[in-house]
Structure formats: structure tokens, C-alpha cells
Amino acid sequence: MSTTWFITGASRGLGRELTEQVLARGDRVAATLRTPSQLDDLAAAHGHRLWMRQLDVTDTVRMGRVVEEAFTDHERIDVVVSNAGFGVFGAAEDLTNDQVEQMIATNLTAAIHLARLVVPYLHRQGGGRLIQVSSMGGHIAFPAFSLYHATKWGIEGFFEALAQEVEPFGIHTTLVEPGMIRTSFYEAATRVPVSEPYQGGPADRTPIPLEQMPGSQTRVVAAMIEAALSENPPRRLLLGSDAYRLVTEALTKCKVTIN
Numbered sequence: 001m002s003t004t005w006f007i008t009g010a011s012r013g014l015g016r017e018l019t020e021q022v023l024a025r026g027d028r029v030a031a032t033l034r035t036p037s038q039l040d041d042l043a044a045a046h047g048h049r050l051w052m053r054q055l056d057v058t059d060t061v062r063m064g065r066v067v068e069e070a071f072t073d074h075e076r077i078d079v080v081v082s083n084a085g086f087g088v089f090g091a092a093e094d095l096t097n098d099q100v101e102q103m104i105a106t107n108l109t110a111a112i113h114l115a116r117l118v119v120p121y122l123h124r125q126g127g128g129r130l131i132q133v134s135s136m137g138g139h140i141a142f143p144a145f146s147l148y149h150a151t152k153w154g155i156e157g158f159f160e161a162l163a164q165e166v167e168p169f170g171i172h173t174t175l176v177e178p179g180m181i182r183t184s185f186y187e188a189a190t191r192v193p194v195s196e197p198y199q200g201g202p203a204d205r206t207p208i209p210l211e212q213m214p215g216s217q218t219r220v221v222a223a224m225i226e227a228a229l230s231e232n233p234p235r236r237l238l239l240g241s242d243a244y245r246l247v248t249e250a251l252t253k254c255k256v257t258i259n
């Protein structure tokens with residue numbers, strides 16, 4: 001039976017790859033993106049199976065309208081994928097207030113609003129799947145990534161609690177936690193040059209070349225689809241050899257004392 005997906009940030013990277021893979025399966029997609037013309041080719045190829053609306057996820061009023069229209073225009077939406085996100089990298093001290101606010105609004109506040117908006121619809125239709133794209137950076141932290149980690153650790157806490165609240169309604173949530181994936185993410189990210197006291201220090205990081213990143217967006221998205229459609233979706237889906245190694249190392253170093 002065909003599945004209907006709602007996806008944010010469908011223009012590029014994981015969001016577009018997911019849109020392409022599920023359309024290729026014969027599914028329907030309610031795709032949201034800032035510039036709908038970026039999916040003109042898919043609209044031409046898939047016609048009525050691709051529903052599109054313009055949405056900047058930081059516009060929470062419009063998000064409410066788009067969610068309402070999506071659930072009205074489709075018999076049901078089986079899987080909601082909160083994917084839109086971006087990165088700002090630099091020493092915490094060097095970031096501007098605007099960068100802090102924009103990043104939290106996009107990666108954290110918008111994801112919380114989307115979850116709160118869709119839960120009542122999923123509940124009314126008798127259940128569904130809610131996928132939040134987080135990161136291995138929701139478990140571990142690197143210097144120069146403080147703000148990104150703040151958003152991903154934040155959304156992980158929100159979803160861990162939400163999962164327990166909504167499971168009785170037949171709503172299953174999954175936090176997808178990939179390692180580094182070769183998408184347009186790093187090219188799109190803002191890199192704030194480190195100021196003098198940080199030069200040569202831990203925050204003064206040389207970016208890893210894209211071709212050296214281990215994660216393939218095709219495989220990450222295939223794993224997301226498999227998890228979303230499984231009978232018992234995992235609450236957390238850690239993806240990639242780098243994610244496995246770094247998260248395991250971090251947990252191993254964690255000292256526990258029992259009084």
C-alpha cells in the first residue's frame with residue numbers, strides 16, 4: 001500500500017533524496033521547501049503524487065497553515081519528517097546574536113513547533129510516524145560546533161519525552177542521528193573565522209573535505225525509510241561508522257558513580 005510522507009527542507013540534500021526515493025517507491029509526498037521551483041523536475045515526473053508548498057520553517061504561522069492544508073488534502077499522512085536544518089560553525093564567543101537566534105529558530109524551535117502541530121492530526125487519524133533528523137552531534141560535541149550541538153541536544157531531549165507521551169496514541173517517533181554525510185550541508189554552512197585568542201586552538205578547525213566524509217545520502221535515506229516503515233520504529237537511529245565510533249567512545253569515557 002502506498003505511504004504518504006510530509007517532508008520539510010525538501011529542496012536539497014537528505015530532504016530531496018528522501019523525496020526522490022519515496023516517489024520512486026510509488027508513495028505520495030507533501031514536500032515543503034523555501035523555493036518550490038527547486039522541485040519542478042520531480043513535479044513534472046510525478047504529477048499528483050507530489051504536493052508542494054512554500055515553507056520557511058521559521059515562519060511558524062505559515063507552518064500551521066501548511067500542516068492544516070497537507071492533512072486536509074490527503075486522506076492521511078503516514079510519516080512526517082522534520083529535516084530542514086543548517087550549520088553555523090565558529091567559536092561560541094565569535095558568533096553574533098543573530099546567528100544564535102536564527103540557528104535555534106530553524107533547528108530547534110521550528111522542529112518543536114512542527115511536532116506539536118502534527119501530533120493532534122496523527123492522533124485523530126489513529127497514529128503515524130514522526131521522524132526528526134538530528135545528528136551524532138546530538139550525543140557528542142566538537143569545538144566550534146557549540147550552537148549546532150545546542151540545537152541537536154535540545155531536540156533530542158524534546159523528542160525523548162514526546163515519544164513517551166504519544167506512543168499510547170500509536171504515534172512512533174524516531175530521532176535519526178547520522179555521522180558526516182556528503183550533502184550540500186557543509187557548503188551551505190556559515191563558517192565564522194575564529195578571532196585572535198582562538199587561532200591555532202581547538203576551535204580553529206580545518207574543514208574535512210567532502211570526499212573524505214564517510215556517509216552517503218542515498219544509504220542514509222534508505223535506512224531512514226526502512227526505520228520509518230518498520231513495525232516497531234526505533235526511538236533513535238544512529239547511522240554511520242563515524243557516528244558509531246564517536247558515540248561509543250564518548251559513552252565509554254562517561255564515569256558513573258553509584259553512592
Ligand SMILES: NC(=O)c1ccc[n+]([C@@H]2O[C@H](COP(=O)([O-])OP(=O)(O)OC[C@H]3O[C@@H](n4cnc5c(N)ncnc54)[C@H](OP(=O)(O)O)[C@@H]3O)[C@@H](O)[C@H]2O)c1
Nearest residue numbers: 009011012013014034056057084085135180181183184185
Ligand atoms: N550532512 C551531514 O553531515 C549531516 C549530519 C547529521 C545531520 N544532518 C542533518 O540533516 C538535515 C538535513 O541536512 P542536509 O545534510 O541535507 O543539508 P543540506 O544539503 O544543506 O540541506 C538542508 C535543507 O534544509 C533546508 N533549510 C534550511 N533552513 C531552512 C528554513 N529556514 N526553512 C526551510 N528549509 C530550510 C534547505 O533549504 P534551502 O535549499 O532553501 O536552503 C535544504 O533543503 C539537517 O537537519 C542537518 O542538521 C546532516
